[in-house]
Amino acid sequence: MSGLSNTALPLYEKVKDFVLDNIGNGNWPQNQKLPSEHELTSSLGVSRMTVHRALRELTAEGYLRRVQGVGTFVSPPKAQSTLIEISNIISEIKARGSRHRAEVIVLERIERPDQTLLDAFEFKRHCPIDHSLVVHYENGVPVQLEERYVNTELVKNYLDQDFTSIGTYDYLQHSTPLTEVEHLISAVPATERHARLLHIRERDSCLVLNRKTWTGQTIATVNTFTYVGSRYSLGSRYLPPKK
Amino acid sequence: MSGLSNTALPLYEKVKDFVLDNIGNGNWPQNQKLPSEHELTSSLGVSRMTVHRALRELTAEGYLRRVQGVGTFVSPPKAQSTLIEISNIISEIKARGSRHRAEVIVLERIERPDQTLLDAFEFKRHCPIDHSLVVHYENGVPVQLEERYVNTELVKNYLDQDFTSIGTYDYLQHSTPLTEVEHLISAVPATERHARLLHIRERDSCLVLNRKTWTGQTIATVNTFTYVGSRYSLGSRYLPPKK
DNA sequence: TGTCTATAAATGTATATACATCTATAGACA
DNA sequence: TGTCTATAGATGTATATACATTTATAGACA
Numbered sequence: 001m002s003g004l005s006n007t008a009l010p011l012y013e014k015v016k017d018f019v020l021d022n023i024g025n026g027n028w029p030q031n032q033k034l035p036s037e038h039e040l041t042s043s044l045g046v047s048r049m050t051v052h053r054a055l056r057e058l059t060a061e062g063y064l065r066r067v068q069g070v071g072t073f074v075s076p077p078k079a080q081s082t083l084i085e086i087s088n089i090i091s092e093i094k095a096r097g098s099r100h101r102a103e104v105i106v107l108e109r110i111e112r113p114d115q116t117l118l119d120a121f122e123f124k125r126h127c128p129i130d131h132s133l134v135v136h137y138e139n140g141v142p143v144q145l146e147e148r149y150v151n152t153e154l155v156k157n158y159l160d161q162d163f164t165s166i167g168t169y170d171y172l173q174h175s176t177p178l179t180e181v182e183h184l185i186s187a188v189p190a191t192e193r194h195a196r197l198l199h200i201r202e203r204d205s206c207l208v209l210n211r212k213t214w215t216g217q218t219i220a221t222v223n224t225f226t227y228v229g230s231r232y233s234l235g236s237r238y239l240p241p242k243k
Numbered sequence: 244m245s246g247l248s249n250t251a252l253p254l255y256e257k258v259k260d261f262v263l264d265n266i267g268n269g270n271w272p273q274n275q276k277l278p279s280e281h282e283l284t285s286s287l288g289v290s291r292m293t294v295h296r297a298l299r300e301l302t303a304e305g306y307l308r309r310v311q312g313v314g315t316f317v318s319p320p321k322a323q324s325t326l327i328e329i330s331n332i333i334s335e336i337k338a339r340g341s342r343h344r345a346e347v348i349v350l351e352r353i354e355r356p357d358q359t360l361l362d363a364f365e366f367k368r369h370c371p372i373d374h375s376l377v378v379h380y381e382n383g384v385p386v387q388l389e390e391r392y393v394n395t396e397l398v399k400n401y402l403d404q405d406f407t408s409i410g411t412y413d414y415l416q417h418s419t420p421l422t423e424v425e426h427l428i429s430a431v432p433a434t435e436r437h438a439r440l441l442h443i444r445e446r447d448s449c450l451v452l453n454r455k456t457w458t459g460q461t462i463a464t465v466n467t468f469t470y471v472g473s474r475y476s477l478g479s480r481y482l483p484p485k486k
Numbered sequence: 487t488g489t490c491t492a493t494a495a496a497t498g499t500a501t502a503t504a505c506a507t508c509t510a511t512a513g514a515c516a
Numbered sequence: 517t518g519t520c521t522a523t524a525g526a527t528g529t530a531t532a533t534a535c536a537t538t539t540a541t542a543g544a545c546a
Contacts, residue, residue: 010499036526047501052527060303068527069508253529279496290531295497311497312539 004044011046015054018044023063023074034064034072101140105197106133127151135197142198145225194225247287254289258297261287266306266317277307277315344383348440349376378440385441388468437468 004014022028035043040051055072058064066072110129129149136144195202206225247257265271277283280298284291298315301307309315353372372392379387438445449468 012499038526049502050500053499056528057303060300066527067509069510069525071526255529281496292532293530296529299498309497310539311537312495314496 004046012050012054012057015040015044015046015051016058019054019058020063028074030074032074034074036071101137103135103137104132105135106131108132145194145197147225190225198225247289255293255297255300258283258287258289258294259301262297262301263306271317273317275317277317279314344380346378346380347375348378349374351375388437388440390468433468441468 004011004018007014009017019028019034028034034040034055037048037051037055041048044051055064055066059066059072063075064072065075108131110131113127113129129151132146132148132150134146134148135142136146190198190200190202190206192202194200194206198206200206247254247261250257252260262271262277271277277298278286280291280294283294287294298307298309302309302315306318307315308318351374353374356372372394375389375391375393377389377391378385379389433441433443433445433449435445437443437449441449443449
């Protein structure tokens with residue numbers, strides 16, 4: 001029994017469909033360990049490289065998680081991957097040749113945070129919090145405002161890191177691999193301060209992406225304010241090449 | 244002369260870096276045809292499968308465009324791919340098991356459009372325009388409002404298509420492959436009508452994605468209104484599995 | 487001159503094979 | 517009992533090979 005559909009698709013696509021079907025119908029629930037590549041190779045009757053390609057692509061698309069030497073697991077719903085894409089617009093712009101610069105507006109350690117901040121961290125007791133505010137520029141034009149609150153007790157030497165080249169999200173992912181992440185995306189009018197730092201008008205609409213990161217206790221809250229008016233749409237026009 | 248960096252990366256990553264470097268420094272400008280897989284295989288001293296994997300992944304990431312039998316070309320900046328991700332949130336939600344339903348609110352042919360609409364299409368003369376307004380539901384909750392204006396003269400049988408299962412963007416891409424696309428992303432307060440259809444309050448902030456599609460003349464304008472408040476963040480929390 | 491066709495060239499897929507690397511664990515050993 | 521180690525098993529990478537599919541084009545032919 002192959003278990004693969006018989007439509008006119010490439011084999012690796014059929015394997016992908018097979019896996020997605022098993023996830024979609026609940027046969028393989030969240031965090032379930034998949035059969036090994038070797039087992040799938042036998043049961044589906046295709047080569048290991050074909051199985052491997054299917055699993056690798058599904059991993060890149062956010063449906064699976066793979067650990068070398070251990071196995072392949074069903075990932076949670078992929079909403080966060082989509083949102084992360086949004087949050088990486090800056091680095092993507094940088095990657096395609098635009099000049100990027102980051103300016104640190106605020107960099108402070110709050111030894112005794114007030115209750116509002118503690119509530120944001122879902123904390124019962126007081127602890128120092130690192131606070132930073134960074135503006136990202138593309139070719140000299142401010143495009144993104146990043147506000148970070150990080151639990152200093154749980155992330156050592158946070159203030160020593162380079163704020164201008166590595167994103168907080170990347171940093172936390174590497175320094176504390178077993179973290180939980182929650183994303184909240186919204187659109188809000190710019191405050192006076194936002195307007196001044198981003199060179200926009202007060203009450204202009206901003207796209208806001210909030211990330212909250214845990215390892216048991218909350219360790220970081222990051223707000224990313226991006227002005228998404230006509231300025232940002234520059235260059236997003238796609239013209240196919242002439243024959 | 245290999246041209247590949249000598250850091251401790253997998254070969255296919257070095258090939259990807261090699262290609263991205265040539266794009267980034269302007270050596271291979273937009274729409275430039277790359278050397279063939281065979282030529283890269285020779286000049287870089289790696290196997291064709293390794294070159295192929297690198298080019299395939301860069302294509303998936305939006306940096307390249309490949310045409311079987313013809314060659315590989317440098318893509319325009321990848322802003323649009325990121326934005327398309329946003330516009331596909333609905334189908335992604337559907338893919339991960341949530342129930343999706345689409346309701347057609349308006350479906351009409353405008354034989355004599357007014358000047359405002361003609362301006363949006365950048366038209367000199369009058370022509371009929373198909374107008375539709377569709378609400379997308381996730382598990383019964385309205386999450387997205389899609390308004391479409393399509394030039395009937397250039398897209399035949401548009402009103403015959405199934406509005407509830409295929410996106411306009413996918414449809415246009417397949418029916419008229421040589422199109423230009425412009426995206427505009429913004430955040431606006433909801434009008435009374437938006438509020439009523441999306442079950443939100445008037446002036447609640449909405450994320451708006453506008454797509455304009457050409458084949459010489461404008462053929463379609465699509466506005467996607469998505470309420471991105473707390474409702475949408477449900478399920479975007481990522482919890483890694485316990486050991 | 488125009489049209490059809492065979493062909494070359496390019497990308498797309500599939501497999502077999504080999505080795506590298508990482509992880510958990512069973513078992514030896516102190 | 518605790519610790520170290522070898523090993524099995526899983527994923528990761530790289531190559532060689534073969535064939536399929538698509539496209540543009542050169543050349544035959546009417």
